[in-house]
Amino acid sequence: MATHDLDTSVVENAYARWAPIYDAVCGPVMLKGRRAAAAAARAIGGRILEVGVGTGLSFDDYDASTEITGIDLSAPMLDKARAKMASGRYPWVSSVRQMDAHAMDFADATFDCVVAQFVITLVENPEQVLSECHRVVKPGGRIILVNHLYSETGLAAAVERWAAVKTRAMGLRPEFPFARLQAWSQSNSDSVLIERRKVAPFGIYTLVTFERMALAA
Structure with a gap:
């Protein structure tokens, strides 16, 4: 199935609208997937970059074994994250910055x-x-x-094809396939797929882990 790319401005506008209610609406829905990702990151520890940190909904899922840097394109979402940092409850969060993930301002x-x-x-x-x-x-x-990734067969696939048309103006893309992630990894000689597994609730989310291999000199 063809996957159409999104317009960044559409996504920014959508999340500016969502910022005031994001935690209340999306927090419970994304809880299991969010915790699964954070648990995998905590097992690695050290310096962790959260891309799309948003309102800082995941701050509770980390601990002092980590040092979190967060980036997001949405200023209204980051305002919520900074308010959480100011509470003093999350000493493991070192900074959040407005940044485009397509061109990050970090060293290699x-x-x-x-x-x-x-x-x-x-x-x-x-x-x-x-x-x-x-x-x-x-x-x-x-x-x-x-993330939720496209179901390639069955009723879910038909629903997602329909939803793709209806939800684009909301900044969503439910028809995104795993094959696209896999193709990216296979095009990089020092990237390897470590894990792909379904997570609760009902397996609607997929956890995908890639490792950047240390290439021999």
Whole structure:
């Protein structure tokens, strides 16, 4: 199935509208997927980049074994995240910055792990964002994604094809396939797929982990 890329401005406008109610509406729906991604990141520890950190909904899912840097394109969402940081409850969150994930302002090999929760299907050029994640993670580090990915067969696939047309103006892309992530990894000689598994509720989300391999000199 063809997957149409999104306009960044559409996504920005959508999340500006969502910011005031995002935690209340999306928090419970994304809870299991979010916790699965954060648990995988905590197992690695160290410096972790949260791409699409949004309102800081995931801050509670980390601890002092990690140092979190968050980026997001949406200023209204980041305002919510900064308010949470100001509460003093999250000393492991070092900073949040407004930044385009297509062109990150970080040096190569900066982070031990990069996490993108419910993000990769919302960006204008997913492959470019993945390449930036790959660039800023250290050799031996991991990229952890959690997202709803397109169901290739059955009733769910038909529903997602219908929903794709209806939800584009909301900044959503429910028809995004795993094959696109896999093709990106296969095009990079130092990227390897480590894990792909369904997570609750009802397996509607998929956790995908890539490792940036340390190439022999």
